[in-house]
Amino acid sequence: MENESPAIDTRTPSPPYGYSCECTLSPEEQIHVVALFHANKIRPSRIAFRVGIDIAFIEQLIAGEVEAERFPRLVAQYRRERYQQRMHDSRRRSGGQRYELQQRIEREFHQETEL
Secondary structure (H helix, E strand, C coil): CCCCCCCCCCCCCCCCCCCCCCCCCCHHHHHHHHHHHHHCCCCHHHHHHHHCCCHHHHHHHHHCCCCCCHHHHHHHHHHHHHHHHHHHHHCCCCHHHHHHHHHHHHHHHHHHHHC
């Protein structure tokens, strides 16, 4: 026991010190991924954990400290795409269900775009 070397801990520390994976995306791709996730209402801590992007960078983007003009345009673009996809998917329903779902989708979209 005296000559044993200490075991090296290879575990990944938990966020915010470490992330579940290393980010291999370019800075340009990171901006697009954050915009997409933000448009889909994913929390910054979850984005950092799932993709490995630095949480400070994510929060700077959302706060408008970095890419202040471009990031909101990307988020708006992804929200429109999400809206269109949800409306397309609602066509599977019929009658009153379809109408109510489409009304809810439109209401949510307008609430998101007003922010």
